[in-house]
Amino acid sequence: xxxxxxMPVKVVMGSNCIKENSNLFRSFGKKAMLVTGRSSxxxxxxxxxxTDALEAQGIEYLIFDHVMSNPTVSCVYEGAAxxxxxxxxxxxAIGGGSPMDAGKAIALLAAQDIPKENLFSGQYGNxxxxxxxxxxxxxxxxxxxxxxxxxxxxxxxxxxISSPFLFPAVAxxxxxxxxxxxxxxxxxxxxxxxxxxIEGMLSVKATVMTNALAVHSMEQIADxxxxxxxxxxxxxxxxxxxxxxxxxxMVIAHTGTTAVHPMGYSLTYFHDIDHGRANxxxxxxxxxxxxxxxxxxxxxxxxxLHLDSVTEWKNILDRLLGDKETITMEQAECYAEKASxxxxxxxxxxxxxxEDLLRMFVKSFDLQK
Ligand code: NAP
Ligand code: FE
Numbered sequence: 001x002x003x004x005x006x007m008p009v010k011v012v013m014g015s016n017c018i019k020e021n022s023n024l025f026r027s028f029g030k031k032a033m034l035v036t037g038r039s040s041x042x043x044x045x046x047x048x049x050x051t052d053a054l055e056a057q058g059i060e061y062l063i064f065d066h067v068m069s070n071p072t073v074s075c076v077y078e079g080a081a082x083x084x085x086x087x088x089x090x091x092x093a094i095g096g097g098s099p100m101d102a103g104k105a106i107a108l109l110a111a112q113d114i115p116k117e118n119l120f121s122g123q124y125g126n127x128x129x130x131x132x133x134x135x136x137x138x139x140x141x142x143x144x145x146x147x148x149x150x151x152x153x154x155x156x157x158x159x160x161i162s163s164p165f166l167f168p169a170v171a172x173x174x175x176x177x178x179x180x181x182x183x184x185x186x187x188x189x190x191x192x193x194x195x196x197x198i199e200g201m202l203s204v205k206a207t208v209m210t211n212a213l214a215v216h217s218m219e220q221i222a223d224x225x226x227x228x229x230x231x232x233x234x235x236x237x238x239x240x241x242x243x244x245x246x247x248x249x250m251v252i253a254h255t256g257t258t259a260v261h262p263m264g265y266s267l268t269y270f271h272d273i274d275h276g277r278a279n280x281x282x283x284x285x286x287x288x289x290x291x292x293x294x295x296x297x298x299x300x301x302x303x304x305l306h307l308d309s310v311t312e313w314k315n316i317l318d319r320l321l322g323d324k325e326t327i328t329m330e331q332a333e334c335y336a337e338k339a340s341x342x343x344x345x346x347x348x349x350x351x352x353x354x355e356d357l358l359r360m361f362v363k364s365f366d367l368q369k
Contacts, residue, residue, distance in 0.1 A: 005209050006164070007250055009144045013173035013243065015235075018046075018134070022053035024170055028130045029089020032061045035079060035103035037068070041094040046136055046177040050092055062086055064106070067095065070151045070158065070268060070275070071102040073116060080109030083129070090130040096189070097140030097149070097275065100133050104148035104166045107131045120152060120159045131168040136177040138241035139189025139276050141196055141249015143171035151269070157338060158265040167253075173246060175238040183231040185274075186241070187320050190228055192276030193245035194221050195283055198301055199258040200251035202290060202349050207254070214251045218304035220244030225306075228320055259352050260286050262342035263360065266335035271325055280321050284314035285360040293350045324365060332361035 012021050025032070032054060034047065041047040047063075054061050064079045083091070083106055091110075093103025108114070111127035118124070133143040142148075146166040152159035178186075197217040200210055221244040227237045264278035273281070291298035291310050298310060307313050327335075336358035345351060352360070361367070 001208065003207055003209060005207070005254065007144065007253065008167045010170045011144065011173065011246065012170065013246075015174060015176055017174050018049040018053050018172050021172070022056050025053055025059055025132070026057050028132070028169070030059060031086065031088045032059055032090050032092050033079075033083045033086065033088040033106070034061055034063045034065075035067060035091055035093040035099050035106055036063065036065045037095045037099050038065060040096075040136060040180075041065070041099070044136055044177045044180050046094045046134055046174070049174075050094060050134065061092075062088070067099040067102040069096075069098045071098050071105075072151050073119060073153070076102050076105035076109060076150065077116065079106040083110035088129065090132065092132045092134070094134040094136060096135070096137035097142045097192075100135065100140065100142040101148040101150065103131060103133065104142070104168070105150060105161060108148070108161070108163070108166065119150075120161060122162070124163065126165050128165045132170045132172065133168040134172045134174075134177070135242065135245070137181060137185060137189040138175075138178055138238070138245040139192035141193060141245050141247075141252065143168060143173070144246055144249040145253045147252075157262075157269050171246070173242050175235060175242045178238050178242060179233070179235065186233060187228050188274045188276035188280070189245070190221055190224065190241055190276070191280035191283070191317075191320065193241070193248045194218065194305075195260050195276070195279040196248035196252045196257065197221070197244075198283065198287070199260055200248065200255040201301060202258050202297065203255035203347050204349055205255040205347065206349070210251045210254045213247050215304045217244045217247035217251065218301070219306070220247065222305045222307075225316060256347050257344055258348040259339065259345060259357065262339040262344045263335060263357060266338055267325075267327075270331070270335075271327070273325060277321060280317055281324060282360060282364050284310070284317045285363045287313060288363075289352060289356055289360060290350050297349065327361070327365050327367070329362070329367050332358060332365065332367055336361055
């Protein structure tokens, strides 16, 4: 058996975990920069819990609350300039995947001078500001991954910056912050987490440990299927979703994602479809493709989701996603072409060719071929 498992993030989960562990902030320095989206961190109580904890520890802070969904390169350079100008010692990112990913890129850019044209090169040193991440959606798992995913206009897609130095030092998971999430964002982000667990199992880098985490993650989220359909989310369900999403993050931290993510990036880039929803629109046909080539893998995944068949899986996704967006055949060809060139394809246990990717788009969107 071969294993190479590294999870350097201290994960602290539970109601009130920031207040109860505010001493953890002390070891990171005297000045912090909070990185958040426009408003949710202020409304869901996470920002106040952090600033109370920092004040209790006598740590100064400033707030960069300009992060948009699918953060841009200019946004992270703006945040990094502010961090440098104010000589901050560490970054605290609060929010969904967008502020968490922006926080990671800012932590890197505040510690090193990386020209914009080299940002996606993977060529940088090891200096990075320490990071504390606080997820307020239950989907991306970014709090335990070494990835920062940014909008890459030069390639008309989203591109990941990946480095072991991008692992945060601490992740605080308090499901109370996710209570105000709309049904739509809860569903989309839960599907993103499922996509991570599923794609992780379908990666050439999967190991017995990542598979164990993926199965556990899928079981947690599958327990929530009735709630995702009804829109009723008691706190125990919010906790399960947040826990399942974190587990799936640990999976992709080791395995990376496979074909669904690069296909979905075009739907987000060109049609502004939420990241999790974009994955969900393609996940039914992807499992169908896997089932046709490696039925035993597809059936392990269905079993972990407490389902008997791929058809049942597709029906759940259809109910959760509702009316689908439309794309044209020309767009499907362009997106299949882009996905076929993505480095994630080499990561697939069952490798789709261009024709397979095109067929998945065609069937997912019911296009006439
Ligand atoms: P998001 O873009 O971070 O947030 C979506 C929306 O939800 C925003 O309007 C945000 O408002 C709002 N929101 C966040 N928390 C909320 C709360 N507790 N209550 C109410 N509203 C809340 O969405 P996301 O799906 O979490 O993240 C998607 C991003 O993560 C994508 O860029 C994707 O590529 C990336 N991603 C990263 C990884 C990784 O490993 N790094 C993995 C998967 C996906 P505000 O703007 O006001 O905060
Ligand atoms: Fe994702």
